[in-house]
Amino acid sequence: MSQTLRARPKAKWWALFVISLTQLVVVLDGTIVNIALPQAQIALNMDDHLRQWVVTAYALAFGALLLLGGRIADYWGRKRTFMVGMIGFGLASLYAGLATAGWELILGRGLQGVFAAMLAPAALALLTTLFPSGKERNVAFAVFGTVAGTGAAVGMVLGGFLTEFFDWRWCLLVNLFFCAVGIIGGALFLTESKAAGDKRYDLWGALLVTAGLASFAYGFSLAETGWTNPFTIGFIVLGLIILAAFVWVQAKVSNPLLPLRVVANKVRGGAFLIQAVAGSVMIGATLYLTFHLQIVLGMGALEAGVASLPLPLGTMVLAGFATKMLGQVGPRPMLIGGPLVVAGALVYLSFITADGNYFVQVAPALLVMGLGMAFVFIPLQNVALTGVEPHDAGVASAVTNSAMQIGGSVGLSIFTAVYAAIIGGHAQGEVGRDVLTNGYGGVFLAAAVGMVLASVVAFTMVRGRKEDLLPREPMTQDESVSEDGPVSEDTGTLALAN
Template sequence: MSTLPVATTTSHRWWVLVSLSLTQLVVVLDGTIVNVALPQAQVSLGLTDTERQWVVTAYALAFGALLLLGGRIADYAGRKRTYLVGMIGFGLASAWGGFAGGAVDLIAARGLQGIFAALMAPAALALLTVTFPSGRDRNTAFAVFGSVAGAGAAVGLVLGGVLTEFADWRWCLWVNVPIVIVTVVAGALLLRESRAEGDNRYDIAGTLTVAAGLASLVYGFTLAENGWARLDTIGFIVAGVLLLALFVWIESRVAQPLLPLRVILHRVRGGAFLMQAVAGSVMIGGTLYLTFHLQIVLGFSPLLAGLASLPLTVAIAVVAPIATKLLPAIGPRPLMIAGPLVGAVGLLLLSRITPDGAYLTEVLPGLVVLGAGMGMLFVPLQNLALTGVAPHDAGAASATANATMQIGGSLGLSIFTTIYAAASGHATGASSPAALVDGYSAAFVAAAVGLLVAAVVAVVFIRGRKEDLLPSGEHVMVHAG
């Protein structure tokens, strides 16, 4: 693989880091920035609850389904070229979404954002890798890059609240445009092209089947809010399962698969990926209903709702360094069992919300406990994604971990929306605060059940000596979701 230096001077390299970190910030915050804006966007555009859900799902699904392909394109077509195309496309999609006049425009724009994010995110990580190939500077660069990724969700919640309250919900999309302009200019001036050498074939069949399979599965679960026994619901879910089975068959036979099956069939890694999907469903799907409860039921302003969601991120940020220090001493298994259990307790606390309950007593404790549990879980998950991975599969394993986070979020949100609709009486038109709270509580309970399942997965799959479970060498796992 070519490892041409991306910049020739030390100062240029750090400016490259600034530019690429801004890119990472945009990718991550766009997963949450619209959450706070959704109640106002729903009123402004007359969105149904299902359409509201797809504003989030379209981004996460497109991003997750195409992330592996985006990495291949970056390696083969050129990382700088792919990065610039992804950034420009992302900016145009953001501008279109800001001008959306209805549900179709907004959902399509969010889907395009996800597609172009799937190009620019892996390209940015690859460019960072070749810009800082080794040594202390590499460690510093990845630490900064990872910190920006970790802070992106919190930045999105607060920024979304500020823009929605003091400007307009549309600015939650338009805000990307000036950032894109700055990063595109910086990238064009500072970056140098690099690409992988050798036989570069794209797995088109694998890409089409996995994308269609996931979309069909998510859409089928979305239709389930109108009835599980309906022919269209069953048809889309069955079609999704069959297409994903076909994807696995294709990957076992092509010379250069989109996802080498050896990456996911390893017992420990496979368990970690399953748990990553559950974590995505909780962080992307489950907590979305917290924002709705704060604004629609409790009457919080968008800014206050964003700030009120921050204890979740703060708790993760506080617990994660502690888990990092514990990891070499006790190994990943205890953390991966305890983390989901603690997180499930937090969600069950949140499920006790009432229409006239106080934030400090009904919401804050659950948020803090949930954040503590997720902080315990995220640290070992990032490491186990690279357990036993050959160097040439490290990129695929890293991309798979990020992809499963997004895909888990989109699948989880579709399932939680179905549960919310049934519990709230949405299908019969009920929309009283009590009915809404019933729906939100049911979604939190469903997310808690998901975390309990994740704890069982850890018990069954995460086995072995701690020395064997933790990856060796200088592999770096950066969480982009």
Template structure:
């Protein structure tokens, strides 16, 4: 999501020497600036809208799932896979999507991804049964895997350095943070006043607007030099990630079943094989120096943990609001809005604080703040009040998310050379989606285990079992966030000037 050679210290931003300028072109001075003038701020608006689209699609169906389950006759496992299919296809193919963006052209990849995403959304809304819905959600994920890394790579080359880059990434990161909650609100409104299928069809007009604006405003950019695809690495990593996520899904029924153990073991072996392949091919799908830089690795892991929070934990919050508290889809969506508002309010404040304090204190403290919110949320009861049991936790959770998500993507992409902007960007997004897929599978396993162990005699005891399961999922998320704070403290180290790009650091080729 190539970069400077790996080291054991924080990544240092480097000026590309004149001899390394692409083609030695006379336009190098313009290239180093990325997109120029007001146009790049319009580009930021388009790319932020794109990020909102792919992130909110991870949660927009959450509110609609109870109605979709009734209409299509989904089992509980199918209900989970409506969410997992999107996140898994998205995350597993993102690295390939990033390389396609680098080699074929970021603008071309972006526009193709938009078209495919719109078509898949239309077909998903027309689904007649659970199998069709899950398949089309997976197809959405496939095209999102083209769209997302191309968008982030275009942002990277449009804002290559300095204060404007910090602002652009703060906006982009904030959209990523609030997108999940926006999906819940929008999904609630569409489900209540239209139909759950509009949670999928709503993408189509957004896609049309983004296509026209992107075609007019975005300039093509791509990596120069020898660009060959790592087909073997792609197949191995897709199979490995798929095996891991499916194994965690099977664990809902039994951790010791041969199928569960086999899938998890196969996933570990295939991911290990992928690392071995990447260390030996000339044009790797994921250059290992991207991961061996410890600061960047820490950012990727933190992104995965927050993916588990936004994709996994928020699903159970949506279910609690509707099934236990009895809120309508719209009110359940609006019930998550305080978290979004808090994140948006704090984003510009944190952006101003970044140059002074650097990202490290925020990326350590943010997960701890969010963990405290989840622990408070785990105290929910069947007859509890939203104002007492839910609202305070959401406000604090919004604070924690803003602290991490504003600087996170900037840190993750610091020091990445233009040749690998797509691959590095893909790793950022893949971390969130795979983290969300695995997190949702693990949280579902914990939830299902608690519910299965409850004694259910009537509706009240059934609701109590649900609440105990949701609480257990929230506690598991809180523990995961604490681990994230430890990871940030250990790996994200170094002077703040090295953790965020400063000055003229990279030269890019736009054409």
């Protein structure tokens, strides 16, 4: 351990505060803008097609570049990556907060996602370095996990408060405060570390996966103009071709961004698919819930933020029980039943009416969705690491997080097409509240179908004995060089599911 930390043992707990604050920023930025989006759409004169990209740009850039961000942190230096990511995230937030046109806001959100893909893995790698083992490590990860779990709820309430009493732009500009604390705290309390071994970057892989996913998501976003539109079909097909090229490159290069052995396993592949569907619901479908609360039910931004809380709170309340249940029954029953519970809640939510009562039509569904999601998210991280070699543990965990973000971006494009088809392609201001409500209900029903498919995936792919579906012992990783001594290689690619 460095002399600085020997002289000031409390420094690493201050470092924990800085790292946890970083995780809070990354997670809450996935939800804080949702509450502000109706006001931002009016202020920047965005149409319904363009507004979805305010959310999609962040999720897509974050998910597609997360693996590369982890490699950069491992090879270039975790503290250095953290600092650059924090500075870049602050500048991107400033740019987006001062946007005068819809495309500027979308570009700013995409840049936020790029730097978040550097911040998230670097933060967790630094945490692993600072607390390598023992009771302190358990406490540190408990704090970090709690912050990650509550970030979505904090984003909803904070976004509602800032939009209601200040301006929607402050949902982006507030990041400057967090980034300033992170930059100062990082400079004072964090120490540098790097991974040993092969340090070649798979830049072609990063370029292909990003371009392929972007084309795929854009193609689905065009589906609102018609599934037979040549551009819709063209971009979807182009995305599939580029993604196929990505797979080919990963099979050929010596140091792939995503080793195919990680996703080729049937059980892990099923887990990644389920995570993608869950992401489509948590990122895509819940955006339309925000629209319903504010546009149809007439709630203010803060009231809508608070009204969204039963969903994350339901997950948090049941998380402890779900963790105990995982050891008793194993992940398979939970991954089959959890999505069905969420699907049932979404079906109930699809029957919303324009003059319906929130406490009758919305709140019960959100609470049940949250409870069901606890039985999805808790086992997924475990299943994602089933049978993984120690060297691939970080990559497998990162893919789980990437799947959530990518599923959210693609899912939102699909839900937007469903919504547009139901309301007849009209703009939001051209139709009545009843038509809008029907559109939102159609989105929730489409999300329910997705969760049923997730349950089918679990039934068909997540198979085996309970003992075989859970990691048998904590993963140990190859050692690398740090100023504080040996640390795990590839820890920079680790990331918690949001």
